[in-house]
Amino acid sequence: MDDALVVAALLLVAAAATVAVFQRDPARQAIVLSLLGLALAVLFTVLQAPDVGLAQLAVGSAVTPLMILLAVRKVRRKGHRK
Amino acid sequence: MNWWLAAACALVAGGLGPCLWGAARGPAGGRVVAQNMATLLLCLVLLLLSQGYGRPSYVDLALVVAVLGPAGTLVFTRLLGDEMGERPPGTRLLTPAVLVGAPATVVPMCIAAGPGRAAAKLVLIGVLLIAGGAVTSRAVRRG
Amino acid sequence: MTRRARLWVLAAGLLATAAVYAAACTELPGFGGSWHPYGDRAVHAALRQRTANTISSVNFDQRAFDTLGEETVLFASVLGTVVLLRRTRDEKRVAPEPVRVPAALRRYGLLMLPVTLLIGLYVIAHGQLSPGGGFQGGVVAATSLHLLYIAVDYPALERLRPLGLYELADGAGEAAYVLLGAAGLLAGPAYLANVLPLGTFNTLSSGGTVPLLNAAVGIEVTSAVVVLLAHFLAQALEIEGDAEEGRTA
DSSP: OHHHHHHHHHHHHHHHHHHHHHHHHHHHHHHHHHHHHHHHHHHHTTTHHHHHHHHHHHIIIIIIIHHHHHHHHHHHHHHOOO | OHHHEEEEEEEEIIIIIIHHHHHSSSSSSHHHHHHHHHHHHHHHHHHHHHHHHOGGGHHHHHHHHHHHHHHHHHHHHHHHGGGOSSSSSHHHHHHHHHHHHHHHHHHHHHHHOOHHHHHHHHHHHHHHHHHHHHHHHOOOOOO | HHHHHHHHHHHHHHHHHHHHHHHHHHHHHHHSOOOOOHHHHHHHHHHHTTTTHHHHHHIITTTHHHHHHHHHHHHHHHHHHHTTOOOOOOEEOOOOOOOOOOHHHHHHHHHHHHHHHHHHHHHTTTTTTTSOOOOHHHHHHHHHHHHHOOOOHHHHHHHTOOOOHHHHHHHHHHHHHHHHHHHHHHHHTTTTTOOOOOOSSSSSSBBBTHHHHHHHHHHHHHHHHHHHHHHHHHHIIEEEEESSHHOOO
């Protein structure tokens, strides 16, 4: 029955990754990417790799979205000035 | 498989799944609400997994999510700004979810753990979750 | 090469990869199972070195040299980003517009900064005991500072973040790891050998050099993420180029 958790986590990761690829707007893609990070953290924990899960959580929950959104803001500002 | 793991499995399938659906479509505001809900549910899932596997040290993951989850949501509300819109759909669900979900997970785990450092850590996570939920739902509402 | 030819090359490459991958998968041991030759040896070695978290024992003791490589990758990539995102001569610095933040959000940010920092330090310090370590805790600690930008305002972050010191600490963390390795060479048999007393199993002072190496990585990662985000923030909020159109053409 433990496999049910592994299967649920794997399906969630696959779905989140697919959705992230098909987003057009980078800012909204960052939101889906953050969810992909959360799903990966569940998968790593379920596979008994909490160290990797913790690294994924630390990087994926705030730092990565911040970097992506700052990059988006810089690019948009450039676009406005043109 | 014990009841803790069954509950975690139910939350992954029935909670995180719909959150992904909500984050994948519609305007930015609703997506951020779904992302915020997902961090709350993830924290509960990690707590349940730690109890289900009998590994108290896994609670550290939930502790980190309880502080970084709200921080992540605040990154979105701060940098998306006007794109968020006022009162995105689903905002009303956030406060009840955190007020019901956090005690419903933390209290049974505290009873199972008994008084001591482990229970204090669980209570701290519960308090952080409720504080984070209150602030993020407010930040999301203002848009 | 025409578009058609490129597609054929791509298809051939994908097919070959799929075939090799499928062939490799047939040789894999089954999922789960009880036969873990590498895991058993790693756990055995971790217990001998009195490190409760086997992953930390592998990362910072049994294969500490690999971690030196990983740390250097982070160091070098942050260095590269700093060079790429520096302010060039034809760009000017403009003060960003102030943003009004609700009082409740500001209070939450100011309250959570020390709490998050403490949790980061906790994760670094308990690397040899529970999941986590220098990298994970370092990123959490670096995130805590940026609550100032997220929940208060940008000038508050700039006041509490002496960038020069963080750049210095980034290098110092990297150097500390290299020097701790050299200590193993001087006092023991090999580079990065665990030469310190191993301490009592499952306490903070256990694992010999593992907690020290974790601390070195923690300092390096915290400073690296702060420096990295500082340049992203400066580019996104402050720096404006005069000749951007000319350069991008």
